[in-house]
Amino acid sequence: MEQSIVRNKFKELYGTEGALFFSPGRVNLIGEHTDYNGGCVLPGAIDKGMLAEIKPNGTDKVRAFSIDLNDSAEFGLNEEDAPSASWARYIFGVCREMIKRGAKLEGFDTVFSGDVPLGAGLSSSAALESTYAFGLNELYNCGFDKKELVLIGQKTEHNYCGVNCGIMDQFASIFGKEGHLIRLDCSTMNYEYVPFNPQGYKVVLIDSVTKHELVDSPYNKRRQSCENAAAAIAKNHPEVKLLGDADLKMLEEVKDLISAEDYMRATYAIEENARLENTCDALAKGDYATVGANVYATHKGMSELYEVSTIELDYLNEIAKECGVTGSRIMGGGFGGCTINIVPEDKYDQFIKTANEKFTAKFGVSPKVYPVKISDGARRLA
Ligand code: ADP
Ligand code: MG
Numbered sequence: 136m137e138q139s140i141v142r143n144k145f146k147e148l149y150g151t152e153g154a155l156f157f158s159p160g161r162v163n164l165i166g167e168h169t170d171y172n173g174g175c176v177l178p179g180a181i182d183k184g185m186l187a188e189i190k191p192n193g194t195d196k197v198r199a200f201s202i203d204l205n206d207s208a209e210f211g212l213n214e215e216d217a218p219s220a221s222w223a224r225y226i227f228g229v230c231r232e233m234i235k236r237g238a239k240l241e242g243f244d245t246v247f248s249g250d251v252p253l254g255a256g257l258s259s260s261a262a263l264e265s266t267y268a269f270g271l272n273e274l275y276n277c278g279f280d281k282k283e284l285v286l287i288g289q290k291t292e293h294n295y296c297g298v299n300c301g302i303m304d305q306f307a308s309i310f311g312k313e314g315h316l317i318r319l320d321c322s323t324m325n326y327e328y329v330p331f332n333p334q335g336y337k338v339v340l341i342d343s344v345t346k347h348e349l350v351d352s353p354y355n356k357r358r359q360s361c362e363n364a365a366a367a368i369a370k371n372h373p374e375v376k377l378l379g380d381a382d383l384k385m386l387e388e389v390k391d392l393i394s395a396e397d398y399m400r401a402t403y404a405i406e407e408n409a410r411l412e413n414t415c416d417a418l419a420k421g422d423y424a425t426v427g428a429n430v431y432a433t434h435k436g437m438s439e440l441y442e443v444s445t446i447e448l449d450y451l452n453e454i455a456k457e458c459g460v461t462g463s464r465i466m467g468g469g470f471g472g473c474t475i476n477i478v479p480e481d482k483y484d485q486f487i488k489t490a491n492e493k494f495t496a497k498f499g500v501s502p503k504v505y506p507v508k509i510s511d512g513a514r515r516l517a
Pocket of ligand 1: 201202203204221222223225248249250251252253254255256257258259260261263298
């Protein structure tokens with residue numbers, strides 16, 4: 136990302152220079168709809184993110200400028216000072232969450248810009264929150280540890296942006312490490328780094344650029360199905376609290392006691408937990424053929440058992456198979472967004488070309504293409 140764009144704007148607006156911070160967006164290789172079932176996720180920070188220049192200004196006001204939206208905002212740091220622009224509420228929310236935890240913040244000037252596509256499922260919002268949480272923590276010597284910074288970002292979304300998110304996005308943005316994914320248990324925040332060095336492969340996201348209108352809370356229904364199945368299993372196996380504690384044999388025992396739909400959803404959830412663990416083992420061995428096969432299996436499960444795919448995403452998945460892509464699946468909760476693809480380098484150009492042509496011919500809109508590299512998390516640049 137171009138530091139000079141941020142630097143120049145900051146100088147132009149405030150006539151001085153501040154400190155520069157960067158926090159990335161993220162991908163999730165495998166582990167979808169696992170967090171609420173007591174399983175893990177496997178995100179990694181990417182080489183796209185948010186760059187922010189910040190300098191305390193000696194007043195009690197924050198003056199902020201968004202380069203990408205060409206918009207400015209000025210606000211105080213008390214609860215009643217919330218700005219109206221939604222982008223500014225992320226910065227305000229981070230300040231408020233830090234103050235609630237005892238930080239002594241004062242007014243500052245800031246300019247920021249990012250290259251995480253907004254709303255494509257790469258978590259531009261977490262990149263934004265994490266940059267400010269990380270940067271302000273340093274500039275005001277707040278002493279928050281990384282897990283607290285993660286929670287500050289998450290609570291910003293809950294309390295100031297109306298998004299009831301988990302912790303994966305903020306965790307990946309803060310804890311990201313080049314050449315590694317993070318095997319993360321979202322309920323306990325226990326984590327470990329898993330090596331990710333796909334020599335000879337590229338990782339690329341293909342954005343289906345379509346969002347499907349969600350009717351009757353499909354996510355809540357999926358969750359309910361999983362809870363129903365777990366409750367039925369718990370009657371025979373009291374140690375099972377969530378499907379993450381169960382296996383397919385236990386599910387078979389209650390097949391006739393739960394609905395066909397609950398059975399399908401639970402099959403996916405149990406298999407997905409197992410796939411994530413198997414993928415971590417394969418990554419430790421550098422066995423990307425197995426990783427890829429698991430990634431395809433997740434797509435199939437999300438499409439046929441969990442039923443959260445779309446015709447556009449299924450089509451992108453088919454094209455990937457035809458082009459010899461090693462692994463491809465829907466990334467995120469479903470019903471739109473990107474596929475994540477692990478592509479042999481020698482097949483990359485042909486895959487992108489074919490995906491572009493075929494998708495555009497079928498749906499009349501070109502998919503967007505975002506190549507990514509797994510990179511470091513939040514940091515100070517200057
Ligand atoms: P995502 O899945 O990318 O996180 P969200 O809807 O959660 O999508 O967050 C997008 C919001 O974050 C935008 O509406 C905007 O308020 C803020 N945002 C993200 N990136 C930028 C940016 N580069 N400049 C200004 N605001 C941004
Ligand atoms: Mg977001």
